[in-house]
Amino acid sequence: MNNNNVIKQVAIYLRKSRDDGDYEDVLSKHRDALVAIANAKGWKYKCYEEVMSGERLIYRAEMQKLLKCLDENLYDAVLVIDIDRLGRGEPKDWGVIKDTFLTSDTLIITPNSTYDLWDEKDDMTFDFKTMLAKYELKKIKERFRNGKIGGAKKGMWTNGSPPYPYIYNREDKKLDVHPEKYRIYRLMMEKYLGGFNLLQIADWLNEEKIPTPYGGKRNKHGWSSVGIRRLLINEIHLGYIIYGRTRNYRGNFQIINKDEWIKVQGDHQPVKTQEEHEAILAKLAENTLQPNRSKAINVAPLSGLLFCSKCGNRMRIKRRKQNGEFVWSTMCVHVNEDGSTCEQTGRRLDDEFNEAIYKRITKIDQESVQTVNEETMRLQEARALLQSKNDELSKTLKAIEKLIELYEEEMVTKQQFSQRKVAHENSIIKIKRDIEKYQIIIAGSKAGVTVEKIEDRIGKFKSVWEKTANNAQRNKAYRSIVHKIIYDRGEDGKVILRVFYK
Numbered sequence: 001m002n003n004n005n006v007i008k009q010v011a012i013y014l015r016k017s018r019d020d021g022d023y024e025d026v027l028s029k030h031r032d033a034l035v036a037i038a039n040a041k042g043w044k045y046k047c048y049e050e051v052m053s054g055e056r057l058i059y060r061a062e063m064q065k066l067l068k069c070l071d072e073n074l075y076d077a078v079l080v081i082d083i084d085r086l087g088r089g090e091p092k093d094w095g096v097i098k099d100t101f102l103t104s105d106t107l108i109i110t111p112n113s114t115y116d117l118w119d120e121k122d123d124m125t126f127d128f129k130t131m132l133a134k135y136e137l138k139k140i141k142e143r144f145r146n147g148k149i150g151g152a153k154k155g156m157w158t159n160g161s162p163p164y165p166y167i168y169n170r171e172d173k174k175l176d177v178h179p180e181k182y183r184i185y186r187l188m189m190e191k192y193l194g195g196f197n198l199l200q201i202a203d204w205l206n207e208e209k210i211p212t213p214y215g216g217k218r219n220k221h222g223w224s225s226v227g228i229r230r231l232l233i234n235e236i237h238l239g240y241i242i243y244g245r246t247r248n249y250r251g252n253f254q255i256i257n258k259d260e261w262i263k264v265q266g267d268h269q270p271v272k273t274q275e276e277h278e279a280i281l282a283k284l285a286e287n288t289l290q291p292n293r294s295k296a297i298n299v300a301p302l303s304g305l306l307f308c309s310k311c312g313n314r315m316r317i318k319r320r321k322q323n324g325e326f327v328w329s330t331m332c333v334h335v336n337e338d339g340s341t342c343e344q345t346g347r348r349l350d351d352e353f354n355e356a357i358y359k360r361i362t363k364i365d366q367e368s369v370q371t372v373n374e375e376t377m378r379l380q381e382a383r384a385l386l387q388s389k390n391d392e393l394s395k396t397l398k399a400i401e402k403l404i405e406l407y408e409e410e411m412v413t414k415q416q417f418s419q420r421k422v423a424h425e426n427s428i429i430k431i432k433r434d435i436e437k438y439q440i441i442i443a444g445s446k447a448g449v450t451v452e453k454i455e456d457r458i459g460k461f462k463s464v465w466e467k468t469a470n471n472a473q474r475n476k477a478y479r480s481i482v483h484k485i486i487y488d489r490g491e492d493g494k495v496i497l498r499v500f501y502k
């Protein structure tokens, strides 16, 4: 892969994993290694170092910052010790990370490899690595659960101050319900389910001068909507004891993902029913429901499909903001071996271009027919040549056998024998090289593509296309029929596209 040549700006992302041992020590080793790579390649870099190693993306501030910068196309690549450092195993997080790398067309570089997620092979490797990370996380969860569940199972309260309206009973180490607080708690819940919002409930509690759950600094501003929300969704009020919401891991405070919590039936009295709990959750979800803008929408319709006619490399498709609007453009950033950049001229991927490409793809013209025919001919030719090379190989092998016989029967001199043997062996090397070449051509060619088949698929493609609502869906539709599109822009500015169908 020649991508290394076009990389100028990289981000170095550092995060320790659970098994790394001493935090500082490991991270500085990683930092040194990655910085050395960036320096050796002459890349400009910025380090993103996760101080808190949170479980989920939302707790990883540096990753959040990094993803935002990727969205703005600030980096050509992200340098990490291993792919699994990017995520932690949460499938949803991996989805967000992958989307961001794809849509921003950013490479992932590890000390051993470069990954371009638009490349199918790299994409598979990435998915495999993330699968491993997910599996690891599951194992860790199980270990944690098995080790710690014993104490929590007894139903004893070990978690410090209990939530309102409970109070801690020191004698039997259990939770009791405080009668007056219970009355307030029930009112809170009824008001919420009756249509009050969290802020209105906080105001009401403050106006009524109801003492806050905790004294001192923690509640110096009185009741807050955040605090009330936390009380309303708490599962302790259902009669459970929750264990393992946070943990101290080698001196680092960690917030634990909800899936990893241990929830057991406690000995205390529930203060809300399961139905009430679910009604609260439903109402909260309704109120906090935000339009979930999928990142994938930021893909260009042609992302991953355009290839440069001049150098054969995949063209980059980048998005940038212009006059408050996003515009897409494509360019070839390939650097030739002599250090010169590819001469291909890029282009804005505007409506005009998109319309042209749609027309180009949905209409099988003479050129496409020719492309298909050429491909078929190329395949036939390669097969014929492979056959003849195989024949040649077996002939040569037989000739060597014959030569040995002749030598054994003393029909040829030792010198003659050696000379002919060397000649045969040399031609075997050459034949084998040719065989490999034709095998590669055959393996890479789209066997069985016919004009009829393409027409049939274009029909299906058109009906899928009509239902697409965003670029991600359009990209998927294109990918369903198009293998790649060769882009060429002449000196007159005209773009010539050659479509290769799947």
Ligand SMILES: [Zn+2]
Pocket: 308, 309, 310, 311, 312, 313, 332, 333, 334, 342, 343, 344
């Ligand atoms: Zn090029």
